[in-house]
Amino acid sequence: MASLTLTLLATSAVCMSAAPVHAEEAVGIIGKNDWLFYRHEWANSADMAATNTSVDLIKSFSQALQENGITLVVAMVPLKARIYQAYVPEQNKLNPYMAGNYQRMAQALSSAGVKVVDLNTSFLQSAKNRPDKHLYFRLDSHWTPTGALLAAETVASSIDADAAMKNQLRQIPAEKYNMRWSEQAIATVSRDLVTQLPKGAPAYAPEYVLDAEITKASSGSNLLGDASTPMISLVGSSYSKPWTRFPDFLKFALQKDVLAIAVGADQGSWVGMETYLRDDAFQNTPPKFLIWEMPERDMRAPPAFLYREARYRSDNQEWLQRVSTMVQMQCRPAAASAKFTGPGAREAQRAQFARTSASDYASLQFSQAVDAQDYLLASISASNNNAAQNLGLEVMKGDASAKKWNITINADGAAHTLKIALPAGGKAYTALKIWPGETAGLTISDVKLCRLPAHMSK
Structure with a gap:
């Protein structure tokens, strides 16, 4: 095995990787x-x-x-x-x-x-x-x-x-x-x-x-x-x-x-x-x-x-x-648990959609407020012609959105490990919304809330 092709956007051979020089100065x-x-x-x-x-x-x-x-x-x-x-x-x-x-x-x-x-x-x-x-x-x-x-x-x-x-x-x-x-x-x-x-x-x-x-x-x-x-x-x-x-x-x-x-x-x-x-x-x-x-x-x-x-x-x-x-190889259980509610929820730890659109999302509710030391561990499979899929994430504090961000997953229909770190420095998170975008099928299962060692969340 000589190399690995990951889900990365196109790269250029040379790019500005330091503070810009003055316009009159050539690189x-x-x-x-x-x-x-x-x-x-x-x-x-x-x-x-x-x-x-x-x-x-x-x-x-x-x-x-x-x-x-x-x-x-x-x-x-x-x-x-x-x-x-x-x-x-x-x-x-x-x-x-x-x-x-x-x-x-x-x-x-x-x-x-x-x-x-x-x-x-x-x-x-x-x-x-x-x-x-x-x-x-x-x-x-x-x-x-x-x-x-x-x-x-x-x-x-x-x-x-x-x-x-x-x-x-x-x-x-x-x-x-x-x-x-x-x-x-x-x-x-x-x-x-x-x-x-x-x-x-x-x-x-x-x-x-x-x-x-x-x-x-x-x-x-x-x-x-x-x-x-x-x-x-x-x-x-x-x-x-x-x-x-x-x-x-x-x-x-x-x-x-x-x-x-x-x-x-x-x-x-x-x-x-x-x-x-x-x-x-x-x-x-x-x-x-x-x-x-x-x-x-x-x-x-x-x-x-x-x-x-x-x-x-x-x-x-x-x-x-x-x-x-x-890099966590074992899940240290968090004090809280997570369960799916609303559209797509099949079991407490499983959500499934036959097809999703840009407006669909899976909602995970936490049994008690969690913080940045906690993270989500799950299995995810999405189908979209083997393409890289942009997964939108939104962490909530009650009814208010605390932060939105994105990660990329493989939409090849196979099951992949999903680990989601909650935003650093935050507290009192009550729910997580997962926006898969358009897919020909989505399953999120085996959901667990885990906890990082204390020194890793400072």
Whole structure:
């Protein structure tokens, strides 16, 4: 199994993932010796507060995973401008904040017990010791196959150096993967920075790099079509897309199967992680290791980041509330219970519609007021030509609407796990309305109210 297609909206290869630059400033920066850089890598101490928010969210998320038997491994992709700062133009030299921010974040996460892979140190050492082996494309913001392989090897060595993780990895079935490098360098089409240069910038000839192919030894075929479910998942950015080779290199470095999910910069890492956790791939078979690849530059853009598209933006605490809910492996019964009333109600814990329209909804009444520490667990099946279905949710306080929001489900007619976190910080919720939209059939069953551990609802 090489990758997983989730219910995600279309992504773009490059998107504004940091505060906007001035209109006269191009996103691409022309460096020395035909090296190009990405302006959104540049940061300063004004970004520290937002960065610390991201660090704190990851700390809490890691704890929630650990309490449910899953080890989070964080792999931040270091700034290209730091690794190859010798090629950065004089007017764009790194400031002290940029120079030390990676280690500051890594230390903050590690001190809280989060497993962090130090890609920054391994990349700096490699760039110094093997300057001819470029870890990033000159004309693109992404890592080369050489850089992706080093990242994968660093992940593997970090796990091997940690006794607990090493023992845990041994319990995952081994696979045999082989690697073969191309005999000649090939022209690459990876040149996202070329299209973002200032007007009048020079033309750049194609960049040539060595590529590699990973094959599974047992079958001698490519990596597609494995029937087994991997116990290691990779959730990442465009640096984890198949063309970068990073997912395949992880399989080779670990000699284990890896389920890979990657999203573009427009949605961002927080949306990507939440979408994976909601999917059957996680809910039915949660991994033992969850590797989270995230560009260092995106750490200053937490879920509520102002310059992200509104549809991908979320309250920081509510993001944490939702992902903490989705990783719960057991239901701790809440003091209250829930039952369906009104149209569609068949039993206390089951609602069923032969067909629904935009005006139909299922109503769940709570036996007593609940708060944000409670969440709903149920099974849901909807039919709508296997399409992604937008599920509208509305939590009530008496007759008044407290909040409305949406989630996406698979409308393929099969039963899927449904976990609904109630809005963070709220109290005295009395009911929940579920608006399925137009479907050819809807069933919600086995409804339970569960409760998060107290420290997860703060």
